[in-house]
Amino acid sequence: MKRVTSTFYLLASNIYSSLGQFDKATQVLEAMFKEVKGTEAYLYDLAALYLYNKKEDEALKVYDRAESLMGIDEVSSIQKQRIYLDKGNPEKPLWREKN
Numbered sequence: 691m692k693r694v695t696s697t698f699y700l701l702a703s704n705i706y707s708s709l710g711q712f713d714k715a716t717q718v719l720e721a722m723f724k725e726v727k728g729t730e731a732y733l734y735d736l737a738a739l740y741l742y743n744k745k746e747d748e749a750l751k752v753y754d755r756a757e758s759l760m761g762i763d764e765v766s767s768i769q770k771q772r773i774y775l776d777k778g779n780p781e782k783p784l785w786r787e788k789n
Contacts, residue, residue, distance in 0.1 A: 696726045712743035
């Protein structure tokens with residue numbers, strides 16, 4: 691059986707994304723995270739796809755997942771704050787957030 695690499699998943703996700711099929715693109719990336727070790731850096735791509743598909747709550751979960759695996763960073767903090775602002779919740783303190 692051939693081993694599928696992250697390149698396959700990323701290419702498939704990019705194709706679906708370019709066709710506007712964001713649900714399929716997110717499914718492909720989720721499958722990649724289960725099948726291919728060391729792909730955590732692509733969690734930000736997954737979060738972006740959820741945002742393109744207007745699924746802010748899912749994007750927040752992915753940013754939280756990324757932070758739990760890789761630590762809090764500027765990208766996730768800024769994106770989460772933008773989501774909260776869009777949702778009309780600008781006073782939500784990110785440093786106290788627990789879901």
